[in-house]
Amino acid sequence: MAEGKRAPRRFRRRLRSRIIVSFLLLGFGLTALFATATLVLRARIENELVEDWLQKETRSFFEFKRRYPDPDAEYQLSDQQIRVLAARPSSQMIPPQWRDLPTGVYDLTEAGEQGRKGRYKLSVERGPEMVAFIRYSYARQALDQQQLIILLGGSVVLLTLLAGFIGLWSAGRVMSPVAELAQRVRAFSGRREPEKLAPHFADDEVGLLATSLDDYADRLTELVVRDREFNADVSHELRTPLAVIRGAIELVMASPDLAPKMRQRLERIERAEQQCTHLITSLLMLSRGERGSGMTDVRRVADQLADANRAQMGAKRVELIVEGNTAEPVNAPEAVVSVALGNLIGNACKYTVEGEVRVRLDGDCAYVSDTGPGLSAEDAAHLFERGYRGSASGGTKGGGIGLSIVTRLCDLYGWQVSIAPREVGAVATLCFQGRGASEEK
Known part of the structure; x- marks a missing residue:
């Protein structure tokens, strides 16, 4: 800044x-x-x-x-x-x-x-x-x-010398309204409805620029208001059916004569509902550019994400291991930590055919390593770009936006995320305090 x-x-x-x-x-x-x-x-x-x-x-x-x-x-x-x-x-x-x-x-x-x-x-x-x-x-x-x-x-x-003095005086006269215009534009910060600029300037080139800025500010304010209303409406409309689904699942799972396979399916639906809720909360924060508050235990979130990914992998010969712990809880909502760490774990499980996915918590960082096909230099350079899918994606489903969401969340909270190849597979590093290495020790 x-x-x-x-x-x-x-x-x-x-x-x-x-x-x-x-x-x-x-x-x-x-x-x-x-x-x-x-x-x-x-x-x-x-x-x-x-x-x-x-x-x-x-x-x-x-x-x-x-x-x-x-x-x-x-x-x-x-x-x-x-x-x-x-x-x-x-x-x-x-x-x-x-x-x-x-x-x-x-x-x-x-x-x-x-x-x-x-x-x-x-x-x-x-x-x-x-x-x-x-x-x-x-x-x-x-x-x-x-x-x-x-x-x-x-x-x-x-x-x-006389021309220089005239130029100095003229420059001051010419730049004075421009400097005033820049100062008034900077004063817009934090105002919901910016003050009109054009009335403060003469009907000249600077006044024309001020009028254009007023028009642009009006259009931008309209877009921001529309975006906020859309986010609020979407958040409400999506949370309501998810709350209904969660309530229905809780009622059904409370039945004592529920079959084990049906209970497993309901638990999977419950995890998907929780994942959708976390994703909606995170996207809403990103759209508003607002940080949420709350102290989150990363180990507990990692265990929940590991259970959810084990159920999704089914018969794949992949072992998912969680070890270690963070030094202290992370100052962020559980939904944000779950989306950021969950995308890294989900990607590692998706591209690992056999072997293991290891989630190691150490200090302020979480390391997610896998034994998948690894990364090329081009993939490592563009993997966090929106819509980019790595060369090893093959026929897997996905729009290539998961890691871009992780990057945006890290930018919002001041975290650091990176993915680097290693001898076998790759390792993703997520540091919650803005520091960390690109490779697992």
Whole structure:
């Protein structure tokens, strides 16, 4: 039960975390995309503007030098990062890497201070007798770009954190009605008529879920009430004829001139009536999920079951032995102990053709061993499943529900039951205190 209560809390934390992580990823993704787009667009637009400006300045400088070839004539440029040069194509003043460049704008690098490479743009304008160069350094643009990257990176971090806080707040708002709904559903435990959920929630998805749960609870309550009424009716209707049969048997057996064979038949009917009564009582408890009370002597029940099975086996060459005793009476109704132990003894007697069936009571456990055909690994794994019949069942009658009833009774009372093969036959173990071995010592 503890695991069942913790699981919903783990699920709510996971769903809450998913909402927060979704907001974080959304905020980071959008801001990072915006920052990347800003840098790319800035670089592209700046590059196009600089190249266009350099080409215009180079043409202007070229025309200026053609008009004023005097070396003392200075071409005025306001930007100190720009270097201009005009010379004949064969002049030694032209750097080697510039000499063969045709008219246009180029991205070049050169070694700077401390061996660092610097990037710059070079605009070239060529004429028959002169070539003009304008060199534009990237130093300031690189610094501006670095500052922009830092600014955008800080913006990404801040906006991502803001998205995380928004996600945390939104997760709380979203999960609050879900948590309230789960709490109200858990409060249904023990109530015969659950309180309606839908009036406590808004007309949204959670309200729709609450309405669906109300409808399901109504149908489930109706089924439970119908099941309880059916169990009560069946129990009453079956107990009444059984009580009539028991009374009639007692009256007939009280006759002093009753023939021995007739007395034996009546005793067999009496045992069958008692077995039916115990089975009805046990099934009624299972259907209600209620534990009955009472202190039962397991040895006395085992002796009664042994007598009943001896009479049913007839001429089979099987010896049924009961030995030992339990440490103390079992806190359960005699009907429940009789059904649980009786199914194990009955199965052992049914599948044992000859030899013995031994019921040994030791401490809190009862061991039922036989000399029958034994069990396969597949049978041992599925024998307690409802409707399963072992490979050794052959032509025997039965629906394969006896051992499943034993399992359900053990689950209800906290007992342990198991069946395991041994060298000859098999051994079934029923422990009334929730502990025991799978094999007889």
